[in-house]
Amino acid sequence: xxxxxxxxxxxxxxxxxxxxxxxxxxxxxxxxxxxxxxxxxxxxxxxxxxxxxxxxxxxxxxxxxxxxxxxxxxxxxxxxxxxxxxxxxxxxxxxxxxxxxxxxxxxxxxxxxxxxxxxxxxxxxxxxxxxxxxxxxxxxxxxxxxxxxxxxxxxxxxxxxxxxxxxxxxxxxxxxxxxxxxxxxxxxxxxxxxxxxxxxxxxxxxxxxxxxxxxxxxxxxxxxxxxxxxxxxxxxxxxxxxxxxxxxxxxxxxxxxxxxxxxxxxxxxxxxxxxxxxxxxxxxxxxxxxxxxxxxxxxxxxxxxxxxxxxxxxxxxxxxxxxxxxxxxxxxxxxxxxxxxxxxxxxxxxxxxxxxxxxxxxxxxxxxxxxxxxxxxxxxxxxxxxxxxxxxxxxxxxxxxxxxxxxxxxxxxxxxxxxxxxxxxxxxxxxxxxxxxxxxxxxxxxxxxxxxxxxxxxxxxxxxxxxxxxxxxxxxxxxxxxxxxx
Amino acid sequence: xxxxxxxxxxxxxxxxxxxxxxxxxxxxxxxxxxxxxxxxxxxxxxxxxxxxxxxxxxxxxxxxxxxxxxxxxxxxxxxxxxxxxxxxxxxxxxxxx
Numbered sequence: 001x002x003x004x005x006x007x008x009x010x011x012x013x014x015x016x017x018x019x020x021x022x023x024x025x026x027x028x029x030x031x032x033x034x035x036x037x038x039x040x041x042x043x044x045x046x047x048x049x050x051x052x053x054x055x056x057x058x059x060x061x062x063x064x065x066x067x068x069x070x071x072x073x074x075x076x077x078x079x080x081x082x083x084x085x086x087x088x089x090x091x092x093x094x095x096x097x098x099x100x101x102x103x104x105x106x107x108x109x110x111x112x113x114x115x116x117x118x119x120x121x122x123x124x125x126x127x128x129x130x131x132x133x134x135x136x137x138x139x140x141x142x143x144x145x146x147x148x149x150x151x152x153x154x155x156x157x158x159x160x161x162x163x164x165x166x167x168x169x170x171x172x173x174x175x176x177x178x179x180x181x182x183x184x185x186x187x188x189x190x191x192x193x194x195x196x197x198x199x200x201x202x203x204x205x206x207x208x209x210x211x212x213x214x215x216x217x218x219x220x221x222x223x224x225x226x227x228x229x230x231x232x233x234x235x236x237x238x239x240x241x242x243x244x245x246x247x248x249x250x251x252x253x254x255x256x257x258x259x260x261x262x263x264x265x266x267x268x269x270x271x272x273x274x275x276x277x278x279x280x281x282x283x284x285x286x287x288x289x290x291x292x293x294x295x296x297x298x299x300x301x302x303x304x305x306x307x308x309x310x311x312x313x314x315x316x317x318x319x320x321x322x323x324x325x326x327x328x329x330x331x332x333x334x335x336x337x338x339x340x341x342x343x344x345x346x347x348x349x350x351x352x353x354x355x356x357x358x359x360x361x362x363x364x365x366x367x368x369x370x371x372x373x374x375x376x377x378x379x380x381x382x383x384x385x386x387x388x389x390x391x392x393x394x395x396x397x398x399x400x401x402x403x404x405x406x407x408x409x410x411x412x413x414x415x416x417x418x419x420x421x422x423x424x425x426x427x428x429x430x431x432x433x434x435x436x437x438x439x440x441x442x443x444x445x446x447x448x449x450x451x452x453x454x455x456x457x458x459x460x461x462x463x464x465x466x467x468x469x470x471x472x473x474x475x476x477x478x479x480x481x482x483x484x485x486x
Numbered sequence: 487x488x489x490x491x492x493x494x495x496x497x498x499x500x501x502x503x504x505x506x507x508x509x510x511x512x513x514x515x516x517x518x519x520x521x522x523x524x525x526x527x528x529x530x531x532x533x534x535x536x537x538x539x540x541x542x543x544x545x546x547x548x549x550x551x552x553x554x555x556x557x558x559x560x561x562x563x564x565x566x567x568x569x570x571x572x573x574x575x576x577x578x579x580x581x582x583x
Contacts, residue, residue, distance in 0.1 A: 099567060100566065100567060102560045102563030102564055102567075103557065195542075195543060195544070196544060209541060209542055235551065238546065238548075238549060239542065239544075239546060241544060303528065304529060304531075304532060306525075307525055307526040307528050307529050308529060310526065311526055311529075318502075318503060322504070326569055327569070327576060327578055328564070328567065328568060328569075328576055329564075329567035329568070329569070330567070330569070331569070332569035332570065336579065338579055338580070339578065339579045339580070339581050342578075342579055343504050344504050344505060344506040345506060347504055347505055347506075348505050348506040348507065351505075356503075356505055356507075356511075356515075357518055359503045359505065360499055360500070360503050360505065360515050360519060361519055361522055363499050363502040363503040364495075364499045364519055365526075366502075367498070367499065367502055374523075374526060376539045377529050377530075377534060378526075379539030379540055379541055380532075380534035380537040380538070380539050380540070381529050381532060382539075382540045383534075383537050383538060383540035384532065384534065384537060386540060386543055418518070418522075419521065419522070419525055434543060435542075435543035460543070460544075
């Protein structure tokens with residue numbers, strides 16, 4: 001059995017038990033990357049030398065007792081929108097194509113302190129804007145289950161790298177579903193934590209009020225273990241929240257007796273693929289068999305989440321991406337005539353189509369005359385969506401539904417119709433608007449052999465309830481490795 | 487399409503966005519924004535007159551701290567990213583003529 005087929009926690013145990021060294025683990029991951037990248041293209045950057053020298057350093061640290069975390073020595077891949085000191089960080093954009101940060105994002109730093117070995121940076125939709133990882137300036141990532149299909153996005157590189165077993169686990173970021181939807185498409189597990197739980201310091205911002213970093217791994221145990229490491233209160237992030245507790249692994253219990261699970265009827269209407277629907281409802285049945293109380297309810301407002309999201313996310317993006325001007329770092333146009341022309345040409349040449357589309361829409365909805373009608377209207381809608389969830393969580397511990405309406409579409413099918421692509425995020429987006437935690441985990445395969453994802457949503461700060469429910473469901477089925485894992 | 491975006495609007499948004507669009511891109515942007523606004527207009531079905539806009543889900547307030555440097559001197563690493571550099575400065579086009 002290959003070291004890469006182990007979960008991160010299993011591999012960490014072997015390293016701790018001296019059955020495997022951190023260097024052997026890193027080498028196994030680098031060998032897998034070497035073998036599979038031509039097919040899957042999960043990575044923008046792989047730094048072999050750095051990974052191996054870091055693995056040697058961590059191995060020494062484990063032996064001397066500096067590193068005691070369960071993840072010490074385990075190789076990880078980082079989404080390319082998290083700054084890594086001395087390692088290229090591109091956001092999969094031409095405009096940051098040569099950007100080498102001089103500091104490390106807090107979430108990654110937390111991993112490093114726990115003894116993580118970073119392999120490289122994973123591909124993504126440019127600036128996390130997309131649902132397919134096709135908008136990357138460095139080529140599309142392919143789905144390890146079938147390279148003719150997309151891995152989902154925007155954390156498509158991270159999810160594909162985990163599914164292809166090129167790394168033991170990865171970090172992604174989720175603004176409207178960007179961890180949960182590709183996790184669903186790639187047959188892996190991903191958590192979007194409660195807003196403010198993981199520091200955004202060093203995460204290159206897309207929609208700051210929605211962005212959250214989270215773990216992507218083979219199973220729930222890994223995700224809870226990783227979340228325990230990366231979640232922290234950070235004064236450098238003004239929206240960081242000081243939580244009462246940072247323990248997530250104690251929720252890994254196969255016990256859902258009495259847990260109240262609500263299934264929103266609105267999540268099972270038009271547009272939902274029958275095979276996805278059947279697999280998700282079968283998962284609910286499994287939880288019911290284990291003693292959970294499952295019932296249907298009306299969540300309401302579901303169809304308003306996507307329009308509200310696009311106004312808010314694009315508005316924030318237009319402001320956040322104003323900093324990319326070709327002055328201090330990144331791409332600068334060759335020929336220009338004066339300062340303003342340099343800004344405009346740099347940005348027009350440096351950003352891709354989808355990014356420009358969203359900056360334009362965001363600039364429009366924030367412009368005088370339209371601000372109230374669009375931007376404030378969307379923020380009012382967000383308040384209503386939050387209220388709808390508050391009401392639901394008065395009755396239920398966990399909300400259960402699909403992560404995405406379909407399995408992974410074919411490459412090239414999504415980008416031509418943006419609104420259709422945006423509709424694919426219908427079950428994930430409202431979670432970001434309401435700041436809630438959500439997990440996606442595999443619950444079956446469709447007739448084409450593509451993975452189906454189950455989504456569990458919890459109230460703010462109640463990650464432990466969704467982790468417990470996800471863990472209990474996970475015990476009812478075997479993990480299925482992707483065909484590219486071999 | 488209910489929302490028609492004029493050439494003037496696209497010019498104006500292009501200025502706000504600091505983007506220089508080709509004629510073809512402008513036509514595409516007019517269509518894209520128009521279609522997105524038609525879709526976003528769905529929000530008008532909701533009566534939000536009694537609802538306060540919610541920018542964040544948690545009540546955040548300013549956190550004050552002493553302005554103490556903790557991250558050391560990153561000058562060389564920062565300058566290493568400069569698109570154009572002259573000694574210890576970033577080179578930019580003339581800004582005042």
